[in-house]
Amino acid sequence: MAEVLLQVKNLKKYFPIHSGLLNKVENNVKAVDDISFDILKGETLGLVGESGCGKSTTGRMIVNLLDPTEGEIIFNNENIAKANKKRQKELRKEIQIIFQDPYASLNPRMTIGDIIAEPMRVNDMAKGQELEKKVKELLEYVGLASYHRNRYPHEFSGGQRQRVGIARALALKPKLIVCDEPVSALDVSIQAQVLNLLDDLQKEFNLTYLFIAHGLNVVKHVSNRVGVMYLGKLVEIGADDSLYNNAKHPYTQALLSAIPIPDPTRRSERIILEGDVPSPINPPKGCRFHTRCSKCMKICKEVEPRMKELENGHQVACHLY
Incomplete structure (x- = not known):
């Protein structure tokens, strides 16, 4: 296992x-x-x-x-x-993260090489020629060329920028x-x-x-x-x-x-x-989905369902089961 x-x-x-003058938590x-x-x-x-x-x-x-x-x-x-x-x-x-927006997650004032090298430089993992070599390897891993390291984020497409974000996430292994x-x-x-x-x-x-x-x-x-x-x-x-x-x-x-469905003959x-998704400030009592559920029962409005395992690790939080 x-x-x-x-x-x-x-x-x-x-x-x-x-809220309020005293900035209390309401x-x-x-x-x-x-x-x-x-x-x-x-x-x-x-x-x-x-x-x-x-x-x-x-x-x-x-x-x-x-x-x-x-x-x-x-x-x-x-x-x-x-x-x-x-x-x-x-x-x-x-533990690293790849962000959603490739346009906002890269510093526009840094070259691609510096963006990828920064995590390794901050954590003292490499310096000098060794750092340059690792940046080049990471660029190749994500499908970019080594000469791209001297360019800035605005010179790349969205897909290429996301590849840079992936390379940065990989930098610290x-x-x-x-x-x-x-x-x-x-x-x-x-x-x-x-x-x-x-x-x-x-x-x-x-x-x-x-x-x-x-x-x-x-x-x-x-x-x-x-x-x-x-x-x-x-x-x-x-x-x-x-x-x-x-x-x-x-x-x-x-x-x-x-x-x-990518088949026009099938429907x-x-x-x-x-309805709309309820507010997370005051979520509904019981099952949070009951306000939009076509199978809602009385118990759904009163008791919050707990996760239960049905088979082979398949778990569901619903009063129908």
């Missing part, structure tokens, strides 16, 4: 809302509200959901860009949420990379190239990915398992085949029905979700 690299236990992130935005999952070494876990469901916040807590309100993030049997600043700096070498919607800002043809590149790099360097995306169609080809989030909660998680062929939660079924029944 594969070794567990990352464990997330009862993770919460609340952003306080201040309420909280419950961006992530008590989620738990594991990521095995060498696998890709896809995390999907609508905008505002908390998936990017989860990723940022894992790479230590945000401090969790509650819960544990256990990496290699160490609770990194409780680590001191010195240890957190050391752990940053092992991490074990885990959080891919925060790395292809959502790219053209469809370029998306396929970047996804194939990430797959090749995973095999080359034995990487583990947390792959965050809006839609199930993107993560289908890159993930071993998929988790579905709704309004700060994890509602379903399972192996990709199990989830795509036998989705249990009504929200997952609705997401799957929205995936276009799928589209599940239209009524």
